[in-house]
Amino acid sequence: MAMLRSRGIQPTPQRLAVAEYVLRATTHPSAEEVWQHVRRRCPTLSRATVYNTLNVLAEKGLIRTQVLKEGTVVFDPRTDRHHHFIDVETGRVYDVPWSAIRVSGKEKLRDFDVQEYQVVLRGRRRRR
Amino acid sequence: MAMLRSRGIQPTPQRLAVAEYVLRATTHPSAEEVWQHVRRRCPTLSRATVYNTLNVLAEKGLIRTQVLKEGTVVFDPRTDRHHHFIDVETGRVYDVPWSAIRVSGKEKLRDFDVQEYQVVLRGRRRRR
């Protein structure tokens, strides 16, 4: 609520419901997944409003969009830098702490002025 | 031609035209872009055949699919490991040599068994 207002987003009930869900999400939901979940609490919620709200939240820096799976954009409530691991069997996306991986050499690329980067890892999640 | 045959792909004229284009590509074309280009030489070529052929080439390891842009998969004729740089202004994708960047720490991830990885960099390409 205050979070939305402080970013200049008018906090309507629909926006609050969407924001509450996506900001607490531990998975990396697609817009469709957000819609399916939030709809249960807010049955008149339209798909357009979900897309609209998610895009506004992303513009204002409250969430980030990630292109990791084919066919769909996913939304990530973590806005601090981190890497991603994708389980090749389940397709699930996991966060990897920024500090766990060091990337060197990017400053030396003559042709490219790197503004941001992330490592995308694929494999199997270990069950422990 | 021999390349297709050696992988057990029957070299039809359509497949040859698609393969010739995508294997020589220096950009990272989408299926639609491949279709638009190859169609000029082969006007009856259908969209279905383009998708079909690209998927076969990818299955057989002659090209690789990459999920880097939203909304579409792009195809990459380089099958050796490398990283990618995306120009945030043009959307163009550039290859970054594997040797230019070192990633350390991935072996120490307790929860993940990493099979492959790449660094995705974003920024502005320097004009020199």
Place this chain on the structure above:
DNA sequence: CGCTGATTTGGACATAGTCTAAAAATAGAC
């Protein structure tokens, strides 16, 4: 040539996402 299986084609279908116009809700002035 004629048979059989593989390939191509165009269109139908599916899915992700955007756009639009009308209805509804909201904020601000009184």
Place this chain on the structure above:
DNA sequence: GTCTATTTTTAGACTATGTCCAAATCAGCG
């Protein structure tokens, strides 16, 4: 509180990417 202007929401139309399908075509082989 009521009125009005503005913003937001809604449902559905529309677009783009990609897959599926049945019919037509082609390739290899006896």
